[in-house]
């Protein structure tokens with residue numbers, strides 16, 4: 001009884017496992033696994049709590065649903081909310097001039113979260129963001 005495999009077969013299987021692990025580590029063949037969080041209910045934010053969003057192009061970094069986010073003011077009346085979880089392998093991207101960069105493998109994203117260079121991956125996950133100018137609030141969902 002038991003599993004009896006020869007030395008040659010063992011080495012072959014070991015090599016395949018190592019190759020699969022190496023491919024996963026390099027983000028090859030659809031192995032992207034940075035997972036953006038989901039909201040169970042909309043989150044309402046007071047715009048005045050984020051002074052950096054007072055002007056167009058401003059970026060605020062914050063924590064929502066226990067996860068790192070960024071909000072970008074894209075015009076006087078529009079905002080984009082992005083997960084800062086890198087879609088490649090889950091590192092936290094940081095704001096840079098004109099967008100975001102990932103410190104892990106160098107993926108680069110524009111201010112709207114679209115991938116623009118470095119490590120190939122998908123864009124940052126974005127969320128519906130509704131601006132109520134009268135109330136001075138952003139509702140993110």
Ligand code: FES
Nearest residue numbers: 086088089102105
């Ligand atoms: S985790 Fe690899 S580029 Fe971000």
